Amino acid sequence: MKNLVQTLWIGTVLLIASESVQAQFPTLPGSGQKPAPAIPGTSSDNTPRGNAKLTGIIVDSTTKQPVEFASIALIDTKTNKPIDGTVADEKGRFTLNKLPEGNFRLLISFVGYTNKTIARIKLNRKGDTDLGTIVLSPDVRTLKEVEVVGQASLIEEKVDRLVYNADKDITAKGGDATEVMRKVPLLTVDLDGNISLRGNSNVRVLINNKPSTIVASSVADALKQIPADMIKTVEVITSPSAKYDAEGSAGIINIITKKTTIQGFTLNVDAGAGNRGSNLGLNGNLRTGKMGFSLSGFGRANYNVIGKFANTQETFGSSGTTRTEQSADTRNHGIFGHYTLGWDYDISKNSVITASLRYGTRNNFQNQDNFLTRTITPSGYFPSLSMRNVVTKDLSGTVDANIDYTRTYKPQQELTVSAQYSRNNRNNDFTADILSNADFSTIAARQQNLNNSYNQETTLQGDYQTPIGKNQLIEFGGKGIFRQVESAFSYNYGIGTGELTTDPTRTANTLNYDQTIGAGYASYTLTTKKKYTVKAGARYEYTTIHANYSQNQPGELGGAAGQDLGIPNYGNLVPSINISKTLKGGKTIKLAYNRRLQRPGIQFLNPNVNTSNPTNITQGNPLLSPELTDNFEFSTSAYVKSVYLNVSLFARQTNNSITSVRDTATTSVGRAIRTTYQNIGKESAYGVNVFGNATLFSKWQIGGGVDAYYAYLTNNSSIYIYNATNSGWVVTGRFFSNLTLKNGWGVQGFAFMRGRRVQLQGYQGGFAFYSLGVKKDLKNKRGSFGIAGENFFNHPFTIRSESSSPIFTQNSMTSLYNAGIRVTFSYKLGKLNFDQPQRRRGRSVENDDLKAGETDNNGAVQQQQQQPAPGGNRTGGRPR
Numbered sequence: 001m002k003n004l005v006q007t008l009w010i011g012t013v014l015l016i017a018s019e020s021v022q023a024q025f026p027t028l029p030g031s032g033q034k035p036a037p038a039i040p041g042t043s044s045d046n047t048p049r050g051n052a053k054l055t056g057i058i059v060d061s062t063t064k065q066p067v068e069f070a071s072i073a074l075i076d077t078k079t080n081k082p083i084d085g086t087v088a089d090e091k092g093r094f095t096l097n098k099l100p101e102g103n104f105r106l107l108i109s110f111v112g113y114t115n116k117t118i119a120r121i122k123l124n125r126k127g128d129t130d131l132g133t134i135v136l137s138p139d140v141r142t143l144k145e146v147e148v149v150g151q152a153s154l155i156e157e158k159v160d161r162l163v164y165n166a167d168k169d170i171t172a173k174g175g176d177a178t179e180v181m182r183k184v185p186l187l188t189v190d191l192d193g194n195i196s197l198r199g200n201s202n203v204r205v206l207i208n209n210k211p212s213t214i215v216a217s218s219v220a221d222a223l224k225q226i227p228a229d230m231i232k233t234v235e236v237i238t239s240p241s242a243k244y245d246a247e248g249s250a251g252i253i254n255i256i257t258k259k260t261t262i263q264g265f266t267l268n269v270d271a272g273a274g275n276r277g278s279n280l281g282l283n284g285n286l287r288t289g290k291m292g293f294s295l296s297g298f299g300r301a302n303y304n305v306i307g308k309f310a311n312t313q314e315t316f317g318s319s320g321t322t323r324t325e326q327s328a329d330t331r332n333h334g335i336f337g338h339y340t341l342g343w344d345y346d347i348s349k350n351s352v353i354t355a356s357l358r359y360g361t362r363n364n365f366q367n368q369d370n371f372l373t374r375t376i377t378p379s380g381y382f383p384s385l386s387m388r389n390v391v392t393k394d395l396s397g398t399v400d401a402n403i404d405y406t407r408t409y410k411p412q413q414e415l416t417v418s419a420q421y422s423r424n425n426r427n428n429d430f431t432a433d434i435l436s437n438a439d440f441s442t443i444a445a446r447q448q449n450l451n452n453s454y455n456q457e458t459t460l461q462g463d464y465q466t467p468i469g470k471n472q473l474i475e476f477g478g479k480g481i482f483r484q485v486e487s488a489f490s491y492n493y494g495i496g497t498g499e500l501t502t503d504p505t506r507t508a509n510t511l512n513y514d515q516t517i518g519a520g521y522a523s524y525t526l527t528t529k530k531k532y533t534v535k536a537g538a539r540y541e542y543t544t545i546h547a548n549y550s551q552n553q554p555g556e557l558g559g560a561a562g563q564d565l566g567i568p569n570y571g572n573l574v575p576s577i578n579i580s581k582t583l584k585g586g587k588t589i590k591l592a593y594n595r596r597l598q599r600p601g602i603q604f605l606n607p608n609v610n611t612s613n614p615t616n617i618t619q620g621n622p623l624l625s626p627e628l629t630d631n632f633e634f635s636t637s638a639y640v641k642s643v644y645l646n647v648s649l650f651a652r653q654t655n656n657s658i659t660s661v662r663d664t665a666t667t668s669v670g671r672a673i674r675t676t677y678q679n680i681g682k683e684s685a686y687g688v689n690v691f692g693n694a695t696l697f698s699k700w701q702i703g704g705g706v707d708a709y710y711a712y713l714t715n716n717s718s719i720y721i722y723n724a725t726n727s728g729w730v731v732t733g734r735f736f737s738n739l740t741l742k743n744g745w746g747v748q749g750f751a752f753m754r755g756r757r758v759q760l761q762g763y764q765g766g767f768a769f770y771s772l773g774v775k776k777d778l779k780n781k782r783g784s785f786g787i788a789g790e791n792f793f794n795h796p797f798t799i800r801s802e803s804s805s806p807i808f809t810q811n812s813m814t815s816l817y818n819a820g821i822r823v824t825f826s827y828k829l830g831k832l833n834f835d836q837p838q839r840r841r842g843r844s845v846e847n848d849d850l851k852a853g854e855t856d857n858n859g860a861v862q863q864q865q866q867q868p869a870p871g872g873n874r875t876g877g878r879p880r
Contacts (some may be wrong), residue, residue, distance in 0.1 A: 052099040052123040056131035058092040066092025070110040095411045166231040177226035185691040200250035202598045227298045232258045239592035242521040242537030267829040274822025290346040298338040305332040313810040315664045315671040320378025322671040328371040334364035350408045358400040366392040387435045396426040413466040423456040430612040448492040458482045473525040485513040489608035510550040531582040542571040587638040600624040615672045629654040645692040657681030684712040704735035728758040744777030762803030783827035
């Protein structure tokens with residue numbers, strides 16, 4: 001895919017170079033014409049060839065980041081004709097081979113940058129010339145005291161991914177990654193922070209190309225730990241190549257955080273305060289010579305997050321219908337922290353080693369106050385009433401440590417060896433105070449569920465790539481992932497406010513779940529003269545699982561103490577192919593197919609029975625196997641004058657889908673809806689994505705898009721009470737506008753809407769989200785301050801959901817008081833040196849892996865955490 005863009009640019013850059021040459025030099029005497037351009041590789045190119053080679057690296061003068069796909073043309077000083085040309089790769093590097101000897105000059109250009117000419121380049125026929133680091137300056141021009149600055153697009157499409165430039169988003173200041181994700185095309189983020197890509201929530205999220213066990217635990221919670229101010233770009237990869245792990249059936253989202261690789265010392269201070277949260281972040285960097293250090297810390301406090309919910313459900317049994325009505329007030333508060341220490345060292349000109357240590361913490365508290373349950377049974381003359389107050393504590397800490405070594409032999413020939421260790425420790429407990437029916441204020445009894453768990457991963461990985469000739473690239477590598485998961489759960493009970501003791505009616509236990517994955521892949525890329533690019537590959541992964549309980553576990557999902565549960569090992573071959581062609585006028589068409597798989601995460605495996613809401617209980621299934629998905633995609637993109645437009649059609653088929661299975665059970669409070677998970681689902685989706693953006697008058701960016709797909713879901717169950725099928729359309733739309741004003745002022749607005757979502761047993765209500773912000777840059781852009789508001793006309797925002805089966809019906813309404821306003825401040829300290837060479841960026845571990853759980857409207861991870869009265873299939877891991 002990368003070679004496709006290079007092929008497209010080569011012809012363009014040579015024509016531009018030729019025009020530039022003709023503009024700088026007079027016409028030929030007596031001819032009245034300028035010299036005709038000569039394009040290498042055509043019959044008119046009679047330039048003698050040699051064995052000289054010219055190399056270099058193109059970087060941005062301010063950020064020191066590579067300028068990928070910059071255009072390079074080599075011009076003969078005698079004829080003023082370009083004799084060869086190319087474009088820079090994703091690391092800003094370029095190579096021109098088989099050049100003749102002589103005197104030349106180099107013309108470098110790229111959109112948004114000032115053209116640069118390097119004169120007096122002398123080549124020997126058999127010599128190699130390395131120009132080192134070449135700096136391009138952003139195109140900033142002053143005309144009659146009116147400044148015109150070329151703006152980077154908020155949304156870009158690169159060879160193999162869609163890129164959202166979050167650092168251009170002024171309303172994100174003071175927020176977290178969830179708010180950034182809402183603005184990325186193709187993605188949908190609900191009000192709980194759960195992400196889906198083209199309607200599929202099986203998305204793998206990486207942070208700087210690295211996985212983390214906190215992401216495996218809960219994507220929504222992980223995003224709350226990442227400050228929006230630190231996000232540079234968000235990359236959406238809908239058709240990953242064989243190089244990526246097979247996990248993540250919908251695709252991969254890679255969050256790239258801001259980094260500095262410039263010489264000297266810098267310190268950024270970011271702060272914000274609002275009516276629902278406050279944050280403080282520090283980010284320091286020190287680089288001298290070949291070595292660099294970075295240290296960052298971020299803390300955020302959430303408060304005043306309030307809401308309400310109401311739930312009505314009916315269960316049908318042989319004795320009649322039981323009706324249950326529930327209502328409660330909710331309160332959430334929490335503290336999130338994120339701390340990272342990074343180090344890198346340039347061992348030599350072609351070798352670099354990088355390492356980092358990251359610690360993330362999450363302390364979230366959820367209260368359900370005045371949780372009233374009203375139940376009418378078939379045999380009861382009067383309704384029974386009960387009330388409880390529930391407190392859920394979700395405390396976790398995550399450590400990620402990694403080291404990467406990269407050796408570059410020549411452009412596109414590279415060896416990378418990586419290792420990573422990651423561990424997430426989590427305490428997820430709830431305590432329910434059961435109030436006396438006499439006055440609904442005295443505590444009559446207490447229930448408690450303690451669930452301590454950890455998820456640990458060790459990963460070793462090696463990758464190698466090398467070009468074959470000028471138009472081919474081969475990549476191959478291997479990887480081993482070693483996981484250990486443990487979930488220990490227990491149940492306590494007490495009378496009044498007395499001491500809590502072990503609940504004799506329920507079984508405490510520990511699940512030990514070890515998983516080992518061995519993988520190997522090969523990928524081949526071919527670019528033809530007719531501007532076709534084909535990238536094909538295959539990946540094979542073999543998974544072994546050993547799982548057991550520490551105590552005898554009753555029930556159909558149980559087993560004897562210490563006895564292996566007998567989960568079979570399995571192997572998967574996942575092919576992928578991407579074909580693209582460049583047409584006239586800069587239009588591109590792409591066709592892609594890939595197979596992906598999704599392993600169940602701890603939220604689906606955990607056998608802990610969660611009864612925080614005793615009429616809606618959940619339990620995981622440790623016997624689950626992975627689900628398999630086939631993805632097809634056709635897309636085209638083009639520039640129509642100043643407007644960029646992208647249209648894609650997609651189809652997705654998932655077999656062996658992990659489906660929530662809901663039935664009824666008898667509990668201490670009567671009939672309840674019970675949810676667990678099985679591999680009996682089948683999902684089909686067919687849809688279209690349309691989005692575009694434009695820059696008007698160099699100051700105003702507008703854009704937006706519409707996503708629509710038709711979903712068909714069935715669980716293929718032969719049991720009548722479980723069997724379900726549903727289908728329907730889901731439509732999502734977004735719009736953004738960004739206006740740059742004089743004297744450092746800027747204004748940005750954003751709006752997002754998703755219609756109701758089809759689920760297996762009903763639907764989840766739609767919602768909308770909008771924000772408006774203003775920012776002012778201080779002098780020399782060393783700092784800024786701003787103010788932003790969101791959902792300021794909604795008080796509250798209400799979501800209605802519904803689900804049903806032959807044995808139950810359920811209707812819920814959740815009200816969220818999420819109107820917010822915040823002020824932000826940012827300032828940068830330090831002395832910078834922009835004349836030092838750009839350091840190389842090594843690759844890293846990418847575990848594109850587990851199917852993670854989702855959170856409910858109160859920020860709780862489904863299955864593991866406290867459940868309010870559920871909306872739709874909200875007690876399930878993935879809405880259906």
